[in-house]
Amino acid sequence: MTLFEKFAAHVDHALDALVAAGILPADIDRSNVTVEPPREASHGDLSTNAVMVLAKPAGTNPRALAEALSIELGKIDNVTAVEIAGPGFLNLRLNASAWLDELRAIGQSADDYGRSTAGAGKVVNIEYVSANPTGPMHMGHCRGAVVGDALASQLEFSGYKVIREYYINDAGGQVDTLARSAHLRYREALGESIEIPEGLYPGDYLIPVGKRLAELYGDRYVAAPEGEWLVLFRKAAVADMMEMIKTDLALLGIHHDLFSSEAELHEAGKAEAAEAELRARGLIYDGELEKPKGKEIEDWEPVTLPLFRSTQFGDDQDRPIKKSNGSWTYFGADLAYHYQKSQNVDAMVDIWGADHAGTVKRIKAAVNALTGGKVQFDIKLVQMVRLLRGGEPIKMSKRSGSFITLSEMVEEVGKDVVRFTMLTRKSDAQMDFDFAKVVEASKDNPVFYVQYAHARIQSTLRKAEAEGLGLDATQLSLLGDAEIALIREAANFPRIVEAAGKASEPHRIAFYLSDLAAAFHAYWNLGNDQPDKRFILAHNPALTGARLFMAANIGQVIRNGLRLMGVEAANSM
Numbered sequence: 001m002t003l004f005e006k007f008a009a010h011v012d013h014a015l016d017a018l019v020a021a022g023i024l025p026a027d028i029d030r031s032n033v034t035v036e037p038p039r040e041a042s043h044g045d046l047s048t049n050a051v052m053v054l055a056k057p058a059g060t061n062p063r064a065l066a067e068a069l070s071i072e073l074g075k076i077d078n079v080t081a082v083e084i085a086g087p088g089f090l091n092l093r094l095n096a097s098a099w100l101d102e103l104r105a106i107g108q109s110a111d112d113y114g115r116s117t118a119g120a121g122k123v124v125n126i127e128y129v130s131a132n133p134t135g136p137m138h139m140g141h142c143r144g145a146v147v148g149d150a151l152a153s154q155l156e157f158s159g160y161k162v163i164r165e166y167y168i169n170d171a172g173g174q175v176d177t178l179a180r181s182a183h184l185r186y187r188e189a190l191g192e193s194i195e196i197p198e199g200l201y202p203g204d205y206l207i208p209v210g211k212r213l214a215e216l217y218g219d220r221y222v223a224a225p226e227g228e229w230l231v232l233f234r235k236a237a238v239a240d241m242m243e244m245i246k247t248d249l250a251l252l253g254i255h256h257d258l259f260s261s262e263a264e265l266h267e268a269g270k271a272e273a274a275e276a277e278l279r280a281r282g283l284i285y286d287g288e289l290e291k292p293k294g295k296e297i298e299d300w301e302p303v304t305l306p307l308f309r310s311t312q313f314g315d316d317q318d319r320p321i322k323k324s325n326g327s328w329t330y331f332g333a334d335l336a337y338h339y340q341k342s343q344n345v346d347a348m349v350d351i352w353g354a355d356h357a358g359t360v361k362r363i364k365a366a367v368n369a370l371t372g373g374k375v376q377f378d379i380k381l382v383q384m385v386r387l388l389r390g391g392e393p394i395k396m397s398k399r400s401g402s403f404i405t406l407s408e409m410v411e412e413v414g415k416d417v418v419r420f421t422m423l424t425r426k427s428d429a430q431m432d433f434d435f436a437k438v439v440e441a442s443k444d445n446p447v448f449y450v451q452y453a454h455a456r457i458q459s460t461l462r463k464a465e466a467e468g469l470g471l472d473a474t475q476l477s478l479l480g481d482a483e484i485a486l487i488r489e490a491a492n493f494p495r496i497v498e499a500a501g502k503a504s505e506p507h508r509i510a511f512y513l514s515d516l517a518a519a520f521h522a523y524w525n526l527g528n529d530q531p532d533k534r535f536i537l538a539h540n541p542a543l544t545g546a547r548l549f550m551a552a553n554i555g556q557v558i559r560n561g562l563r564l565m566g567v568e569a570a571n572s573m
Contacts, residue, residue, distance in 0.1 A: 002114075002494040003102040004046075007076075007092070008035045011048050014072035023068050024058050037492065044083060044091035045098075045488065048073075052088025062088050099484050100476045102491045106553040107473060114494040114560055118501070119160030125341050126152045128351035129249065129256075130167040133241040134178045136205050137248040137406035139433065140353065144382040145406075146422035146566070148351040149254045150506035151380075153564045158501045163345065164256045167337060170238045171262040177201065178241070179234035183221070185210025186233070190219055209240045251410045252419060253566050260341070262333060271328050271336035274370065275306065275321060278335070283309050283369050290317065308335070313365030331359060331366075338367045338377075347376040349504055354381045354428065380504050382427045388434040413439055416567045420447040423510040423565055441573075443521070446514045450558065451570040453517035456524060457555035458571045460535050464548055469536060471552055472545025479546050482523060482533065487550065489519045490557045497564065506565070513561045520554055 001009070011033065018024045033054070038047040050069060055062040063084075070082040070090055078098035083091045106113045128148025131141045152162045169175075181201040188194045189210040196202040213221075213236060221229040242259070249255070265271065278284040288302040307318040308331070321332030328336075342348060348367070352360075360379050367377045387394040387404055394404060409418055413435060421438050424446050425431045443449050464470065479487075492512065500508035527534035535547045559569045 002105065003098060003491050004035055004495050007046055008033075010076045011035055011050060011073065014069060014076075015050065015054075017072050018065075018068055021068075023060065023065065024054060028054060028058055030054070036495065037488075038085075038089075038091050041488075043085060044081075045094040046092040047085075048090050048092070049088065051084075051090060055088060066090060096477075096479070096484055099487045099491065100479065103476065103487050103550060103553055104473060106490065106556055107549065110556060111560065111563075113556060114497045115157050115159075116494065116498055117159040118498050119155060119158050121159065121161055122346040123161045123163065123344065124155055124347045124349065125163045125165055125345045126155070126349045126351070127165045127167055127341070128152075129245075129254075130169065131245065132169045132174050133238045133245065134174055134201060135203055135241065136244055138403040139385045139387055139406070139409065140403075142252070142406050142409065142418065143385050143422045143427070143431070144351045144353065145249060145252060145254055146419050147380065147382055147427045147506055148349075149252075150419075150423060150509070150565050151349065151351075151501070151504055153566065154497055154501045154506055154509065157564055158498055160501070163258055165258045165260060165341065166256040168238070168242065168259055168261045168263075170234075171266055171333070175234050175238055176230065178237045179230050180226075181206055182209050182213065182233050182237040183229065186213040186217075187222055189214035190222060192222075205244065206237070209237055212236070212240065248406045251407055252415055260337070262337065265333070265336055265340060266328070270340050271321075271332060274336040274339040275332070277339065277370060278308065278366070281369060283312075283366075284321065285309070287318065289320065306332075308362065308366060310362040310365060313361060313368075315362050315365070319362055331362065334359075334363055335366050335370070338363065339370045342367065342371050342375045342377075345375060348378070350377075350379045351427075352379055352381055354383045357381055378504050380427055383430045385422075385431045385433050388432055388436075390436045391434065394435065409433075416451075417447050419566045420450070420510065420562075423507045424514075426505065426507050443518075446510065446517075448573075449521070450513045450517040450562070452573055453520045454555050454558045454562075454569045455571060455573040457520075457551045457558075460551055461548065461555075464536050464544065467536065467538070469541060469544050469548065471549040472542065473549050475542045475546040476549065478543045479550065482526060483547070483550055486519050486523050486554065489516050490554050492516075493557050493561065497561075509561050509564055513558060513565075516554070516558065516561075 012030065015024060015030060015033070019026050033048065033050045035046055035048050038044050051062055051066045055065050058065065066084045066088065070084060073079060073082045073090060073092060078094050079092050080095050081093040083093075085091050109115070126148055129141055129145045131137065137145070149164070152164050156162045177200060181196070184194045184196060184200065185206045187210075188207070213233065221233075275284060284306055286304050287307045288304055289307070291300055291302070303324045305320040305324065306322050307320055310319045311317060319331055320329055321335060322328055338348070360381070364377055364379065367375070371377075417438050421433060437445060438447060439445075441448050496508055496512045500506055535544065535551055537544050555569075562569045
């Protein structure tokens with residue numbers, strides 16, 4: 001158990017004592033009682049909201065309850081003081097032994113420090129990237145890919161069973177456009193001079209596709225009507241694009257467990273099944289859309305369409321699941337897809353681009369209706385990233401025809417820099433990715449600052465070993481207030497991981513690591529002015545051993561956090 005888990009159990013035992021004394025009712029709900037660090041470090045080491053949460057439902061005076069609970073908490077080993085603060089908070093101060101025990105726990109747990117069973121084996125489907133299979137990955141896909149992959153790792157670390165899924169949008173007009181573009185490259189591969197017209201995909205990435213099609217079919221489809229080759233070329237081009245996409249994602253260390261095809265979904269009748277289910281529940285009906293307001297449309301006529309009752313869930317109008325030609329709308333296809341994947345999971349998380357914000361409310365409402373509220377569903381929006389070089393907008397890529405590809409980014413700055421940077425802002429906040437700044441060796445660059453902390457620790461351990469000095473957990477009582485403050489920061493890691501998973505906000509790990517690195521660098525810098533604060537003291541091997549043990553386990557926490565972000569820790573810089 002981590003320190004926070006131990007003290008949560010202590011608070012629970014203290015509340016048991018108050019129930020036994022008749023101060024609290026036995027059936028009172030304690031699920032919202034928390035134990036966390038206080039917002040201000042000067043207020044203590046731990047804080048519980050138990051009084052604020054329980055006083056009203058217990059029908060008791062908050063002050064009286066606070067005083068009674070403070071007496072019980074004061075009996076806990078390692079608690080030196082309990083202070084009543086604010087509207088029902090109790091702040092606890094701990095002695096050094098509590099934090100030194102946690103430092104030992106980090107050493108014992110090692111790679112598993114921060115791992116928990118909070119998820120209790122619940123199955124979570126995380127769908128991310130899901131870019132149209134019409135070209136290579138670019139920055140717009142990159143951020144969502146990293147956010148989804150890091151969230152998946154954090155949830156696995158917290159005891160969930162995670163399914164990483166990619167939804168292939170291989171139905172609709174964009175893949176027909178891809179097939180037509182591939183047909184031009186096919187003709188080009190057979191020696192014809194071609195020009196890419198407006199509306200088709202101009203990127204060089206389709207040249208190999210055209211060559212492969214030429215090798216397979218010769219000139220059979222050069223002059224053939226589109227109806228003879230469109231489906232064939234579409235399937236071949238989508239297959240090649242998906243191989244390219246998987247290769248690009250692998251550069252970031254991203255691998256999905258499941259690839260679901262929209263075309264196969266429709267072929268299997270899943271959309272019709274979802275419609276039937278919602279009709280049976282009275283949530284789909286046949287009706288007419290209102291004429292768009294503020295627009296004059298010539299020859300506009302009302303059309304009867306199957307509509308989802310999204311106004312029941314806060315939308316401004318009911319939404320069609322089919323078009324007037326009978327084909328499925330994006331919303332209708334999404335309904336079917338979510339209905340399918342909800343069958344064998346406890347929760348679902350979608351990582352979407354911010355341009356889909358307008359559909360969030362209705363798809364969440366529809367999924368809630370389809371699953372009867374039994375499957376928790378969350379959508380995280382990811383804002384686009386602006387590419388810069390030294391503060392100036394960057395030129396576009398020749399390979400793609402319109403954008404910088406993910407592979408070009410990784411080749412220039414490296415996987416770890418890309419992944420870490422993508423998590424340095426909340427996903428729904430806009431981001432600038434400056435190729436010059438992300439590799440800058442300064443404290444203003446969080447990627448460098450965190451990696452440098454780990455590299456400093458590893459360098460110190462190597463130097464100590466060369467001097468015949470080692471780690472010593474038996475001398476931890478020699479550590480003082482400055483060291484305890486650093487250990488306190490490291491001890492926050494397990495609760496940060498759990499909170500990041502619950503909120504579907506993997507950026508919290510990056511923020512935390514930046515704080516931990518800053519605390520470590522601040523401690524390190526003490527030695528510049530105070531030689532007795534340095535890690536290696538040849539004249540004091542006992543204190544050296546204790547500090548080295550602390551440093552090694554600060555490094556362990558940094559490694560664990562970076563691993564959840566999909567980033568390798570640097571051993572030297």
